[in-house]
Amino acid sequence: MQRDQSFLEELAEVKAANKQDFALYCKKTMDITLNPDSIFDFQAKRMHEYKRQLLNALHIVHLMHEIWEGASIHPHTFFFAGKAAPGYAIAKEIISFISALGEYIEKDELLSKTLKVVFLPNYRVSLAEQIMPAAEVSQQISLAGTEASGTGNMKFSMNGALTVGTLDGANIEIRDAVGAENFFLFGLKTPEVEAFKQSGYEALAYYHNDARIQRVINFVQYSDLGTGLPGRYKALAELLLRHGDQYFLLADLADYIRVMQDIEHSYQDPQLWNQMSAANIAGMAFSLQMRRSRTMPGRFGGSKR
Numbered sequence: 001m002q003r004d005q006s007f008l009e010e011l012a013e014v015k016a017a018n019k020q021d022f023a024l025y026c027k028k029t030m031d032i033t034l035n036p037d038s039i040f041d042f043q044a045k046r047m048h049e050y051k052r053q054l055l056n057a058l059h060i061v062h063l064m065h066e067i068w069e070g071a072s073i074h075p076h077t078f079f080f081a082g083k084a085a086p087g088y089a090i091a092k093e094i095i096s097f098i099s100a101l102g103e104y105i106e107k108d109e110l111l112s113k114t115l116k117v118v119f120l121p122n123y124r125v126s127l128a129e130q131i132m133p134a135a136e137v138s139q140q141i142s143l144a145g146t147e148a149s150g151t152g153n154m155k156f157s158m159n160g161a162l163t164v165g166t167l168d169g170a171n172i173e174i175r176d177a178v179g180a181e182n183f184f185l186f187g188l189k190t191p192e193v194e195a196f197k198q199s200g201y202e203a204l205a206y207y208h209n210d211a212r213i214q215r216v217i218n219f220v221q222y223s224d225l226g227t228g229l230p231g232r233y234k235a236l237a238e239l240l241l242r243h244g245d246q247y248f249l250l251a252d253l254a255d256y257i258r259v260m261q262d263i264e265h266s267y268q269d270p271q272l273w274n275q276m277s278a279a280n281i282a283g284m285a286f287s288l289q290m291r292r293s294r295t296m297p298g299r300f301g302g303s304k305r
């Protein structure tokens, strides 16, 4: 395929300007200072265990340990946005954990050079309108077989964000529309999840067999995360180790670490990244046009009969 260099450069300029706008918006409305040169990575959706915001947070804990051990990574801002239902205690605990993680990183001189975690409160359509144009990475990491559809994933992709996602819900359609090579796939497939449920799933085995997973879970279990209370978030670790890890976070964590490394490598190659971003925008536009012409013949570029 012929690549239009100047088009890709223009696309990159638009995305960079949108990131600047979003940084300004965050400064003005929340007094949050962002690094517009960092990767803008979003998980924006209602807080729910099946959507696995905690998996995203566990990966951030993994990155913290990698950096402490001397790894150098591209500056990366992880945004979370989403409300929890009033009576949903675990979802609220996950919000608290993510916020504490953000503050902890902020106070660590080494970590705060490359990492930032931001929990954006009060996720609503007007905030989504600010987020989507500025997004570069879209986290669509629900356990395969749990998401009925999803629409946030489509909003991100058509705005040129690259999806890291499981084969779940509308991720499947998006991957078909934009091309498998322009989508960062990871994780168990629905039949594999079903097989685990039949044969019995042992989360503890992943903890014992992977030193990286052990390190992450131990941190969640024992750290005070700056609260002065060691083990403040122990209950979240126990959800995984002792209460069955209902949404298979530990089974998917190693592959998630792998795909996030892929993201990081691809981002180092702006030419490749911009091509993939353009393929997302174009692929989504084309597939939506096809859908409209099927459902409303004659109105939106469909056959005029």
Ligand SMILES: *Cc1c(COP(=O)(O)O)cnc(C)c1O
Residues within 6 Å of the ligand: 044, 045, 046, 123, 124, 125, 128, 149, 150, 151, 152, 153, 155
């Ligand atoms: C799009 C949207 C959602 C739905 O997000 P999913 O990722 O599909 O769950 C929820 N809330 C707001 C404000 C949205 O704009």
